[in-house]
Amino acid sequence: MRFIFKTSYEQDLTLFGDRVQRNWYVALLVGLLGLPWLLPAYLTDLSLVLIYGLCGLSLMVLAGYTGLVSLGHAAFLGIGAYAHVYFVQDVGLPWIVAVALATALTAAAGVLVGSPALRMTGVYLTIATLAFALVIQEVFTRWDRVTHGLKGRPVDKPVIFGVSFATDAAFYFLCLGFLIGGLWLTRNLLRAPTGRAWVAIRDSEIAAQSMGVNLAVYKTMAFSYSAGLMGLAGALFAHKIGFLAPDIFGVLFSIQFLLMVVVGGLGSLHGAVFGAVFVALLPVVISQARDSVPAWIGAVVSVLGSGAGTAAFRTTDRLVKQPGLEPGIFGLILVLFILFEPLGIYGRWVKLKVYFSTFPLYKRATFKRQRAYMRSERLR
């Protein structure tokens, strides 16, 4: 087990815990930079992981750190996507300017949703955001001039400062850059007074207020920052899918984002990324398994005789080709996570690390919650 010996306050303000940890992150970055050559066939899926990473980051700030659960984040993604495409293709603005404008516009939309939502807490807020998402989806359908309505609108490949990002590898690097930037900015906020105020609001509004946190200001800020990140992700997402239609930005998409932060682990930036990897890659894994699993099972069972092998192949093949398998597996995994690992993938990751760093002395009780103490009477 490593003990970090601290000799200055600066050490608690670093981006990464210490030099060893930083080196791990550098190694990870090198790995990510080399990925296009290692897995060329999966590049579009990997870009989607990175874009979902931004989405997870956005909802993590709101739900994981500020404690405001939103079911309307797909709407922010849509606003960002449509605004970006409109600015680039109809107005003819340079790509970077369009992204910045789309982000700012979505952040402003976040303020608009956030400020009436301040008077609501818990499930009422969630319902309000859901209603907002439905309204926005309707706007996407009806506002023909900008969104081209149900016909949908095709999206060109990004061209930045005259450089085309048309290849999958180039687009992957673009997304990687934005995700790292987003992570860096968010981490900065979280280690500054704003981030602490968010966490304080999440854990006890009443105490936060008594310590001088202006609830209205910080909640609006969280909403707006979260929406802004979503807008940025939307701009990239538009290029990723190449064709925008209103029905993409539905409620199921919002639920998928929520699933991402819960499965990843609420209240950690790692969790946002883990969740994104999970949600973006699970369909890929499932579709791979669909093709290969029946053949494997057939091959294994054919030891008993070729007739049995063919029968086993047919049965499993019919089973995995059932429609609705994917959402079913998604739901099953979500239920299992909530039952066995409420802290998500990140929680499991931390436990693994502690297990190995304290190796023969790991206690299962380390992560058992102590008894919870009574909290003050709720004041409103």
Added chain:
Amino acid sequence: MTFFRAEGLRINFGGVQALDDVSFEVAPGQVFTIIGPNGAGKTTIFNLVSRIYEPSHGRLVFCDEDITQVPPHEIARRGIARTFQNIELFEHATVLQNLLLGRHAHARSRFLAELLFLPRVRAREIAHREAAEKVIEFLELQPYRDRLIANLPYGIRKVVELARALCTEPKLLLLDEPSSGLSVEETEDMAFWIQDIRSLLDITVLMVEHDMSLVSAVSDRVLALNYGRTIAQGTAREVQEQPDVVKAYLGG
């Protein structure tokens, strides 16, 4: 000059008159204690002072200014900090983060500067940390800095909450039952700390407390409440000898 004065406070929740015409004045440097049986309205006074409740009548004056209309998040900035009866710490944060949030009333950083973590944000963070470290040393919390609140025992949480309130550098400190749930030994420590807070840090203390040994040990003045009305005021001994107070506690 008035340091802190409550004038004719009244508040009712539905048909219950929680406070009925309560007035008192706290002089700077005092430890002023409010006692009374359960439901007497003690914590309600605290919630009025920290502006969580709206009084139906009456006025609160702090440092010659009327604070009856000040928004709740401004109260800390004016120099009033509080603790809670049942501990309202930020459970999924470390002790240090809790204390640094106590510095929020002094945070002046702007969003964009924080987004980029500019050198001035860093410098302010270090300054806040130094202020928090002074409190850590004062209350001997060194071993717990990086521990999550959720993993701390009750007695330590009580001290952390006191520490968080001290981090705001208050002029007036409201302590809501500082000894509830503490062992005899921890209560004695608490009594010493309250005396030190008054004499070393020059902070006036307004306290709600049940433990009469703690009350007599530290209080300069005591106010006794029953059913939202003042029944006695004076030194700890004077109040304890009042027949009304004995009756309120023992019945009859």
